Amino acid sequence: MNLNDCWKYLIYPPVDVDDEALRSHFAGKWVVVTGASSGIGEKLALRLIGVKAKLYLIARNEQKLNSLCDLAKSQGTEAHYTAIDLRDREQLDVLCRDLPRRLPCLSFLFCNAGKSIHRTIHDSESRMHDFDRTMDLNYRAHVSLSLALMPSLRIAGGRIVFTSSVSSLYPSIPGWSAYHASKCAVNVWCTTARHEFKSLKVKVQIAYMPLVHTPMADVDPQYRRMPAYSADEAACILLRLAMSRKFSYRPWWAWIMKIGSHFGE
Numbered sequence: 001m002n003l004n005d006c007w008k009y010l011i012y013p014p015v016d017v018d019d020e021a022l023r024s025h026f027a028g029k030w031v032v033v034t035g036a037s038s039g040i041g042e043k044l045a046l047r048l049i050g051v052k053a054k055l056y057l058i059a060r061n062e063q064k065l066n067s068l069c070d071l072a073k074s075q076g077t078e079a080h081y082t083a084i085d086l087r088d089r090e091q092l093d094v095l096c097r098d099l100p101r102r103l104p105c106l107s108f109l110f111c112n113a114g115k116s117i118h119r120t121i122h123d124s125e126s127r128m129h130d131f132d133r134t135m136d137l138n139y140r141a142h143v144s145l146s147l148a149l150m151p152s153l154r155i156a157g158g159r160i161v162f163t164s165s166v167s168s169l170y171p172s173i174p175g176w177s178a179y180h181a182s183k184c185a186v187n188v189w190c191t192t193a194r195h196e197f198k199s200l201k202v203k204v205q206i207a208y209m210p211l212v213h214t215p216m217a218d219v220d221p222q223y224r225r226m227p228a229y230s231a232d233e234a235a236c237i238l239l240r241l242a243m244s245r246k247f248s249y250r251p252w253w254a255w256i257m258k259i260g261s262h263f264g265e
């Protein structure tokens with residue numbers, strides 16, 4: 001093992017999930033995955049298809065969603081999709097009215113679709129839309145879906161699992177104000193819901209995900225070269241969290257970064 005591999009092993013310890021365990025938690029249950037057309041969400045959908053979960057997939061890329069649904073059906077499970085821009089409030093309202101009727105009993109809602117923007121505030125002087133778009137997708141759309149699907153989740157004793165970012169735990173890194181603000185909003189919603197939902201049958205969980213090699217992260221050549229989890233491994237992190245009693249996943253080194261970030265303030 002060379003130094004690079006050791007570093008990767010330490011910071012990103014391998015993660016996997018057993019198919020038998022997956023099957024016992026997900027087979028035959030309805031699961032909604034947003035952002036299912038690419039990266040982490042796509043791998044998540046593929047693992048769930050493999051254990052015959054019933055899927056409802058959401059993203060913009062219709063061709064991709066359609067072929068995932070075809071694959072699911074060819075493997076003997078049910079799958080549907082809605083191709084939608086989750087930032088479009090009118091389309092989102094229609095989906096939020098429609099989904100509870102189509103899924104009256106929902107076991108898992110993975111709030112995973114996301115957009116990241118790396119741009120300083122100074123360079124955003126005429127780009128208010130960057131802040132609106134990240135907030136609308138990363139935060140507002142998922143709160144909207146969660147509220148609409150609460151009755152269906154209550155019936156199943158279901159779970160809402162958010163994909164957040166570990167860097168939003170120490171958010172003052174230059175260039176990430178729009179992305180981190182939207183993920184911090186998610187973090188606050190989840191920690192509040194965690195307490196509010198105690199008397200309900202619905203559980204909320206959040207993954208503070210570290211770097212993952214996906215189309216989102218790999219647009220930046222610097223991130224492309226860095227050690228990171230694969231999208232498969234990140235999907236396993238979400239699945240393991242969804243099968244556990246824990247409220248959150250965060251990499252073991254998150255607390256060190258958090259302390260370090262106080263010195264940078």
Ligand SMILES: NC(=O)c1ccc[n+]([C@@H]2O[C@H](COP(=O)([O-])OP(=O)(O)OC[C@H]3O[C@@H](n4cnc5c(N)ncnc54)[C@H](OP(=O)(O)O)[C@@H]3O)[C@@H](O)[C@H]2O)c1
Nearest residue numbers: 035037038039040059060061085086113114211212214216
């Ligand atoms: N990659 C990382 O290093 C990393 C680290 C921490 C957290 N995360 C989080 O992980 C989640 C998944 O990201 P990823 O890395 O897998 O990125 P990705 O490969 O770019 O996937 C993003 C997904 O979100 C969907 N999406 C984007 N804009 C949308 C819109 N307007 N309406 C509906 N769907 C939309 C995309 O589908 P369409 O383009 O088809 O719409 C795609 O399926 C995100 O919430 C991200 O913030 C990623």
